[in-house]
Structure formats: C-alpha cells, structure tokens
Amino acid sequence: MNKLDVVGKREPMLDAWEKATGRARFTDDLAFPGMLYGKILRSPLAHAKILHLDLTGAEKVTGVKGAIGGEDIPKKKYGIVPMAKDEYALAIGKVRYVGDEVAAVVATSLDAAEEALSKIQVDYEELPAVFDPVEAMQPGAPVIHEEVHNNVSASIRKEFGNVEKAFGESDFLFEDTFETQAVNHCPLEPQAALAVVDPSGKVTLYASTQIPFFLRRNLATTLDIPESKVRVIKPKVGGGFGQKIDLYAKDFCAAFFAMKTKKPVKFVYEREEVFTSTRQRHPMHIQLKTGMRKDGTILAQQFKVIADGGAYNSTAPLMITLACYFIMLPYRLENLLFEGYHVYTNKPVGGAMRGHGIPQVRFAVEAQLDHVAEKMGIDPLDLRLKNAFQAGAPHPAKLRVQTCGFSDTLKTAAKGIGWEEKRGKLPFGRGVGLAGASFPSGVSNMSHISSGAMVKIERDGSITLLTGAADIGQGAETVISQIVAEELGVPLEDIRITAADTEITPLDPGTFGSGVTLRAGNAAKIASQEAREKLFEAVAEKMEVNVKELEARNRRIYVKGSPERGMSFKEAIKFYQYSDRPMPIIGRGSYQPPAKEPTTLLKEDGNFSPAYSFMTQAAEVEVDTKTGKVKVLKMVASHDCGKAINPMLVEGQLEGSVVGGMGQALYEEVITEKGRVLNPSFLDYGIPTAMEAPSITSVEVETNDPEGPFGAKESGEGTQLAPAPAIINAIYDAIGVRFKTLPVTPEKILQALDEKKKE
Amino acid sequence: MRLPKFEYLEPKTLQEAVRALASDAKRSVLLAGGTDLLVNMKHRVIEPKQVINLKTIPKLAYVKNVKDELRIGALATLHDLSSSRVIQERFPILSHVATKVGAYALQAMGTLGGNLCQGNRCRFYNQSAFWRGAKPPCYKAGGKLCHVVRKPGECHSTYCGDMAPVLIALEAQVRVVGPNGERVLSLSKLYSRDGKRPLSLRKGEILKEVLIPPPSGKTLYLKWRRRESIEFPIVSLALHIEKDGTEKIGKARIIFSAVGSGPVETIGAEEMLESSSLDNRTIERVSNQAAKEISPMRTSIYSPSYKRRMAGILLRQALENFQIPNPK
Numbered sequence A: 001m002n003k004l005d006v007v008g009k010r011e012p013m014l015d016a017w018e019k020a021t022g023r024a025r026f027t028d029d030l031a032f033p034g035m036l037y038g039k040i041l042r043s044p045l046a047h048a049k050i051l052h053l054d055l056t057g058a059e060k061v062t063g064v065k066g067a068i069g070g071e072d073i074p075k076k077k078y079g080i081v082p083m084a085k086d087e088y089a090l091a092i093g094k095v096r097y098v099g100d101e102v103a104a105v106v107a108t109s110l111d112a113a114e115e116a117l118s119k120i121q122v123d124y125e126e127l128p129a130v131f132d133p134v135e136a137m138q139p140g141a142p143v144i145h146e147e148v149h150n151n152v153s154a155s156i157r158k159e160f161g162n163v164e165k166a167f168g169e170s171d172f173l174f175e176d177t178f179e180t181q182a183v184n185h186c187p188l189e190p191q192a193a194l195a196v197v198d199p200s201g202k203v204t205l206y207a208s209t210q211i212p213f214f215l216r217r218n219l220a221t222t223l224d225i226p227e228s229k230v231r232v233i234k235p236k237v238g239g240g241f242g243q244k245i246d247l248y249a250k251d252f253c254a255a256f257f258a259m260k261t262k263k264p265v266k267f268v269y270e271r272e273e274v275f276t277s278t279r280q281r282h283p284m285h286i287q288l289k290t291g292m293r294k295d296g297t298i299l300a301q302q303f304k305v306i307a308d309g310g311a312y313n314s315t316a317p318l319m320i321t322l323a324c325y326f327i328m329l330p331y332r333l334e335n336l337l338f339e340g341y342h343v344y345t346n347k348p349v350g351g352a353m354r355g356h357g358i359p360q361v362r363f364a365v366e367a368q369l370d371h372v373a374e375k376m377g378i379d380p381l382d383l384r385l386k387n388a389f390q391a392g393a394p395h396p397a398k399l400r401v402q403t404c405g406f407s408d409t410l411k412t413a414a415k416g417i418g419w420e421e422k423r424g425k426l427p428f429g430r431g432v433g434l435a436g437a438s439f440p441s442g443v444s445n446m447s448h449i450s451s452g453a454m455v456k457i458e459r460d461g462s463i464t465l466l467t468g469a470a471d472i473g474q475g476a477e478t479v480i481s482q483i484v485a486e487e488l489g490v491p492l493e494d495i496r497i498t499a500a501d502t503e504i505t506p507l508d509p510g511t512f513g514s515g516v517t518l519r520a521g522n523a524a525k526i527a528s529q530e531a532r533e534k535l536f537e538a539v540a541e542k543m544e545v546n547v548k549e550l551e552a553r554n555r556r557i558y559v560k561g562s563p564e565r566g567m568s569f570k571e572a573i574k575f576y577q578y579s580d581r582p583m584p585i586i587g588r589g590s591y592q593p594p595a596k597e598p599t600t601l602l603k604e605d606g607n608f609s610p611a612y613s614f615m616t617q618a619a620e621v622e623v624d625t626k627t628g629k630v631k632v633l634k635m636v637a638s639h640d641c642g643k644a645i646n647p648m649l650v651e652g653q654l655e656g657s658v659v660g661g662m663g664q665a666l667y668e669e670v671i672t673e674k675g676r677v678l679n680p681s682f683l684d685y686g687i688p689t690a691m692e693a694p695s696i697t698s699v700e701v702e703t704n705d706p707e708g709p710f711g712a713k714e715s716g717e718g719t720q721l722a723p724a725p726a727i728i729n730a731i732y733d734a735i736g737v738r739f740k741t742l743p744v745t746p747e748k749i750l751q752a753l754d755e756k757k758k759e
Numbered sequence B: 001m002r003l004p005k006f007e008y009l010e011p012k013t014l015q016e017a018v019r020a021l022a023s024d025a026k027r028s029v030l031l032a033g034g035t036d037l038l039v040n041m042k043h044r045v046i047e048p049k050q051v052i053n054l055k056t057i058p059k060l061a062y063v064k065n066v067k068d069e070l071r072i073g074a075l076a077t078l079h080d081l082s083s084s085r086v087i088q089e090r091f092p093i094l095s096h097v098a099t100k101v102g103a104y105a106l107q108a109m110g111t112l113g114g115n116l117c118q119g120n121r122c123r124f125y126n127q128s129a130f131w132r133g134a135k136p137p138c139y140k141a142g143g144k145l146c147h148v149v150r151k152p153g154e155c156h157s158t159y160c161g162d163m164a165p166v167l168i169a170l171e172a173q174v175r176v177v178g179p180n181g182e183r184v185l186s187l188s189k190l191y192s193r194d195g196k197r198p199l200s201l202r203k204g205e206i207l208k209e210v211l212i213p214p215p216s217g218k219t220l221y222l223k224w225r226r227r228e229s230i231e232f233p234i235v236s237l238a239l240h241i242e243k244d245g246t247e248k249i250g251k252a253r254i255i256f257s258a259v260g261s262g263p264v265e266t267i268g269a270e271e272m273l274e275s276s277s278l279d280n281r282t283i284e285r286v287s288n289q290a291a292k293e294i295s296p297m298r299t300s301i302y303s304p305s306y307k308r309r310m311a312g313i314l315l316r317q318a319l320e321n322f323q324i325p326n327p328k
C-alpha cells in the first residue's frame, strides 16, 4: 500500500477540545424559547394491572401543559427489532417492571413537572411477579406478556456438525455452569430528547441516540405520522455502549407533546431512570459441555443458555443469535449444539450492550478452556493457538473470514504480559491470564444496513462531508474525516463534517454492531473518490495526461512520482470552474456490505459481516489474600482491527474495554430485590474509576482486510469480550480458584479461600 | 431530581443562625457544603421549611493552633484539612483521612462540620421518592415501621462518616453554640446512637469548631470500600495506640464507622489490648473480640456478616502494622 498521510495517524478527536473545554453541546444543553419540560411517571410495582389512571390532579398544577397515559398516545407497539416489538410508549393495561412508564407530563418548569407526577393517581391491582428466568419458564409461572408462552419470547436451537457423535469420539468431556450478572452501560450522558415542531407540523427531535434513522422510522410508525414529517438530529452524545440503540418513552413523549402543544418539549432521564428503566446487559445462566481430543483439539461444544430478558424484548432474538454464532470464532469448532432462551421476568430490560450477547458466553468458554488446558496438561496459550481460527478456513455457519490475526494477537498479548516467565510461576496471590474473542465489523446482510456519504469540494479548497454516521463519542466523525482527507490529499483540518441529521445527511443505520468505520468509512471513501475523479478529469485535460496518472496529496494534484508536475488543490478547483464544468463538485457514495448469501442469521446461515476482528487480552492481577481484593496490575490488549485508521482512537477503545471488563469481572452489578434496583446511582453501583485503572498496553495487529476502508475492521464492541475472562483466568493463576459467577467480589474471594483452606 | 421548595436564609453571624434555627428547629436545616443535605432533600427524605446557610458567616473556616491545641472551624472544607500545612505537620493522619472522603469534588465542597453531622444511611432511606414510593414510609422517613428490623420504634440507620472515628481516637472535642451559649463536649458524645436522630445537639445548637489535644501515640485509619474513590466505607477503622514506656500498650482506642448508628468504639477489645504486648496471639484475640462486639445491620448492600468479618480483618491488619518498629 502507498504511504499514507492522514490515515494511520494519531489524530486527536476532532471535537476533543470542545468536550475538554465544556463547549460541546449535548441534547440537554439545547434550549428553545417557550420550551416545556417533561417527566415520566413510573411504576413502583413489578407487575400490576392498571385499574385506573387519574391525571386531573396533575393537570391542575400551575404550569402543567399536558398529561397523558398509555391510552392517550397512539397505541402502537415499538421495538428495535421489528419481529420483536412488544412495548408501548406508555403502558397500556398493565405494568411489567419497577420503572415501567405509566404516564407523562409536560410543564413550563421541571419543578412543576415533578410536582405534577406526585399528583397523578394510579390504582393498581398487584399481580404475582417472577424474577428468576428459570422459574419464569416453568408452567404456571406468572404470564408477563399475554401472548408469550412460558415467558420465552425468543429462542434458538441450532446444531452444526454432529455433537453427539463428536462427544462420543472425545477423549475428555468437561461440563460447567456459569452465571453472569446484570450490568448497566452507564453512559455519562443520560438519555435525552428534545422535540420542536415547525409551522408545517414537522417534528424535529434532537436525541441522545446511536440510531437517528431507525429512531425516525420508529417515531413515524409509532406516532402514526409520515416519515417525511419527522427529522432526527443527533447532537453530541456522551456515550451509548448499546444502550442508545433503543427507543424510549422520552422520544415518543417529547415528539407527541411537541405536536400537541406546538411548543418545544424536552425530556432528560435521571441517573436512576438510566439504571431502572433503560437497558442492561442480560444476565445469563450458561451450561457448557465441551468435548476434547487428546491432542488438544476442541471437538464439540454444547450450550444451554437462559438469558434474563427483563420485562421486554429489545433486541432479544438478535442477542441470543449472536451468542450462538460467535461461539464458532475465534476457535475452530465443527460441532456445536446451541440452545438459547430469552426469558421475560419482571425486572429491568436487557438490551444490546458492547458485545451484545457474546461477552457472557465468551466468559464461559474462555474460563472453561483454562480449566480444560490445566486438566489436560496443556499450556492455555498453546491450547488456544492450536485451535485458533485461520483466515480463509471454511466456517461451519458459512461466515467468510478473509483476514484473521487471532494467532498473532494471542502471541503478542502473551508476550506483552510476560506469559512465559509468569504463568504458573508467580508467588501465591499473583497471576496472569488471557482470553480471546472475535466480533463482526457490522452486519452484512439486512438490506436496510447501508451507509451513504456526500463529499463536496468547496471553492476555497475546503471539503464538506455529509455522513449519516452517528458519533457517540468513539470518534467516528474523526475517522471518517481522515478517510476523506486521505483520499483527497488534503490535511484533516480541511474537512468540515455534518453528521447524523436525517434531513440533511444520507442514510446510515447508526452505531451498532461495530460497523461504522467499515460501512460509513467505505461510503465516504467512495464519495471522495468520485469527487476527486471529477477534479482529476479537469486537471488531466489541462496537463494533457491520463487521469490514471494523477495523484492527490499534500493539497496538490500531480503526476504520480513527480510532484513538481502538477498544481495546487485550489488551482485545480479554479481551473475546474473556469473550464465551464458544472459546479459544485460533489461526490456521492453508498455502501452496502456484499451480500452473497443473504442472512440475518435469524433464519438461515450465511456470511453475517463483511469482516471479523480478532483479539486477545491478557491480565496480570494481584489478589490480597487477607482481604480478597483483586488489583488488576496490567492489561495487554492485542487487537486485530485490520488497520488502525487512527491508532489513538483504537487505544481509546481498548482502554475503555479494559475498564469495562474490570467492571464486569470484579465490580459491577445491578442488584435487584423483588425487581427493585437497590443501587441505582454512581455512588452505589461500582463502575471502576481512574483509581482502579491498571497499566494498559495496546497492541494493534494489522491484517488489512480487503473489504475494509484502507483495510480497517472493527475495534469497538469486540474489544469488550476478552478482558473479563482474562482477569478471571488470572485470578485462577493467582489463587487457584475458578470462579464461575460474576462479578468476583472480595467477599466471594474470601469465601473461596476459606473453602480452599478446608479442603 | 429537583429540590423541594424552601425558605432560604443567609445569616451574617453565628448568633443570627442560632436564633433562626431555634425559632423553628424542627423544620429548619443548616447548610454547609450541601453534599449530604442536598441529596437528601432531592430524595425528599428531608423537606425543610427553612434552609440556613452557614457558609455566608465569616471566619468559620479556620485551622489554627491555640497553645498546644489544634482548632478547626466547622466550615473548613475537607480539602482545607488535607492541604493545611499545620495539619500535615501535627496530624498527618487527619489530612490523610480527609483525602479518603468520597471523591475530590466532595472534599472541595464538603466541610468538616457537615462531615461530622452528616445523616445516617440506610438502603431503604437514601433513595428517591419514586424508589421509596412502593413501600410505606419507614420510621426515619416519618412512617411507622422499619424495613430492616421488624422491631417497632427503632431505626438502625448507619453512621458512615470517615472523619469522626479518627477524631474520636484523637480525643477531639467539639464546641457547639446554642441559644444558651456555648458548650464543649467530647466528639464521641455528639452522637446519640439513635438512628432516627443521630446527633445529641440540642434545640438551636450549631457545631462551631473541633478541638484536638496535642498528638500522642500513633493513629491509623483503614477504610474498606470497593473502589478507591467516591464511596462511603463498607466498614472503616481508626486505631490509636500509645505505648506505656515499656513494650506494653498503655492506651488503645478502636473506633469503627459504618457498623452502627454512630461511630462504634469496641471497649472490650480496647481493654484486651491495654497492658498487653502486641504478639500474634493478642492480635488474633483482639480482632475476634472487636468483630464480636459490633452489631452491624443490613442497611447497605453489604451483609452484616461481611461487615463483621472485614472489621476483624481491618483491625488485624492495623495491629500488625504496629508490630513493625516504624509503622506507616
């Protein structure tokens, strides 16, 4: 590949300064004249019939401009996965968890809105509730959604190869049960929406969202208005981690009240609401059986997974499907039997969260593999290397893996942590561990998953880029701008970007499935090339050379190999203009991942993603055997991201994933008691802080994927899969205890050490 | 979450504040840094008619030596404590503990007076109005029952402050000003050990300053929490030890936080330590005794048995630290 000027460079995020100086404007920073403030009344009960809802008290509060219940807003179900829609903007007839939306009010001040909530009368008839998914599946368990039998709202049973036969041929069989906990995404910016209606009746919704275009579509269908009457604009977003790929009452209520009152309406959730009433990582109960051949080959695996979905579906079918298919990467696995259930309970709702169904099963596999290795007398690293998937190998579910740096990530992570010197050799209380994983770089084959971009070359030589990509803090706008700058041969500072406005920018599915860089990056690349070609044609004519001989670089366009034979970018634009070519110079790009064997995986196998990332994380921990506290000393995150368009941003993702993984492994849990969240605040819910962060080394393994822009694959969600099991495996190395239930708190460690002493 | 409506007062003198407070004591609160009070007000567990701001009263935020005694004004912030030269030199343990309270932002806002007078905590009480709405209000929130222990009339909410245990170990006293003038009492006596009304302040009384006698012996503070920032202690321990001139222990003070309705001194364990030498057997016995002596309640997400266990472990660690010739 040619030497690159902008791509591959450590560029600070374009809006870093804005954020660091407090100038960045998030949804809650926006205000319009006459704006009303909205609040939502939530159910205090886990499961109850709404017998009567009386809003008159609220309506009488001075300043209140409207109060509604589920019956007052169009009664259309919404949901992010069309086949799994099961939620109303506000509850109709019954509530299914503590925090379920019952009514909404708007008022001229937040004080009045809060006061109004306290004046709403609701008569409930409490229903028996169920909080454990295994109990919820039993016959006779409380019915949470009338139409759903045994509370199983999504399930999958898939077999690849022949598991029974493979177990028969196995030399060793291992069976374990694992449990993972509920974890909240904790974006620093809570969910927010601000709706404004213009005189024509069109609603503009400013929303803290990862999916502006899906939000537009769902607003239109749910509120029964044409899509053309809805515009969604994403201001700066303070993190999402998957929680904001969903739709919430705040979106529908803001738009509805704005239409009704003709006034701007803002809803912002409290932190408590983020914990109780948005989404969380599904707790899973995982039974795993693995068959091994003597030589260390993983012959077969059988899973039974029960995911606690909480009261609604959100992404249920997709989540459980992803959990299944991504068992078959990053290791070769010919025989898999996967049985998975998404079960309703009267608890906070599960949803997509960084890794989306995969981290839980990955934890089970990686923790068990370490145990397998020990029992078989094989080094866990060697066992992984032996079974590592390789590029181009046939895949049982027909995933098409063109590039795969997994083995390299294993080796570099092991080297970085000092595996040879340390594994099994450190003093009691200290240990190292590692774990691997793989993730799709976006979703290939759902026909609506494509991205567009438009690149305008302005007369002053600057570039205007329009992209639908939704930057939620990860730096998508920076990365896409780098791609455009590289293609046009201009520095990054020449790019102005407008993004994620459904009225102005081209279609984009949004930020999920780790597809933004590949998909929106490719669209922008194509658009830049088209614009560049137009300019090149003019320059070629003037210089009497072939277009193919030209190159754009350092704000110049010249004959390849002889920079002196050419002209500046600006001169080229001037010439283009004066040669009576049509202005403006616009390049357009649309990109859809190739869909050779169409699949959403929900119905049939096929190539799910255009490219797959691979990774290994290695941890070194110190366990204080007197108090049970684990200190993560060091993490090495080695990631095959294809090509790091911006290494600093890849590092940002890896560092975030380490702290997130520490949370999942050691600190975090949304604790509920009879469906009520006991710790709905940053004080009581323990996300690790900077004080807990270990020393982190990031290693980018580059494999230059043919499908990715400049070879890039994902480095977002996937990074979150390996750190937790790596830490758990390191704890085993340190104290010889295998933990199968997360999080591993100091209390559990003390108990385990006690039991170990007794043995 | 918004604050409830209230009348707001900015007295110019402490006397004025005392008068205002005494005039309607039941329905008035004092505001210092607000880091504890305002959260409780937003949660609607405190809904005062009148908020009296102490911060506008001049000259209450001092740190000074008066003869041998150290005096700290109630309005000195925790950050003042950790950055004060005088304290760093004479009572490094105090500056150390101040850095352990919550997180930096809380130390910058929070005052020593507010820290000592902060409300007791309970997982059923320190929650939003919405959260508490599903259950009838508990005793402390003005209701008729307790969700932790089904015994009527008693609130077991827990004192979780960090500064009090150490200051009690240092034998600090507090000067309070009230309608009938000033009085000085030992800090330990400031706490009533009644979960519902945890302070023994009388009607209209305001904490003015903390008085600390000259340092003697050695003091250690161990705070046990999940993370190294933000959190209250799951359990914490102040240990103060003075040798009797020989190798034996002359005086010992063992005070825990977050295990009772006020700071908890384990007198039995202290007596066991006094005139003993710090051998391993003593350490074992004393730590077991202390763990037995406390009776934490299930007022947080941590179980009483875990708190008890950690209390013993902390004390063992602290005592072991004293075995070393030059402890930290």
Ligand SMILES: Cc1cc2nc3c(=O)[nH]c(=O)nc-3n(C[C@H](O)[C@H](O)[C@H](O)COP(=O)(O)OP(=O)(O)OC[C@H]3O[C@@H](n4cnc5c(N)ncnc54)[C@H](O)[C@@H]3O)c2cc1C
Pocket: A683, B029, B030, B031, B032, B033, B034, B035, B036, B037, B038, B039, B054, B074, B075, B078, B100, B101, B102, B103, B106, B109, B110, B111, B112, B113, B114, B115, B116, B117, B118, B119, B160, B161, B162, B163, B205, B206, B207, B208, B230, B231, B232, B233
């Ligand atoms: C997230 C979070 C974490 C925290 N972590 C900790 C922690 O780790 N350790 C800890 O000890 N505390 C912690 N706190 C509690 C609190 O922040 C501190 O205790 C702080 O020092 C309180 O001081 P303040 O000036 O803000 O008190 P305020 O909130 O102003 O007052 C607290 C109470 O004391 C009363 N009061 C204040 N001054 C006086 C006075 N001079 N005389 C009589 N009564 C008075 C007030 O009326 C009020 O009832 C935490 C709080 C939060 C929100």
Ligand code: SF4
Pocket: B121, B122, B123, B124, B125, B138, B139, B140, B141, B145, B146, B147, B148, B149, B154, B155, B156, B157, B195, B299
């Ligand atoms: S201990 Fe009982 S009375 Fe006291 S705050 Fe908790 S629930 Fe309320």
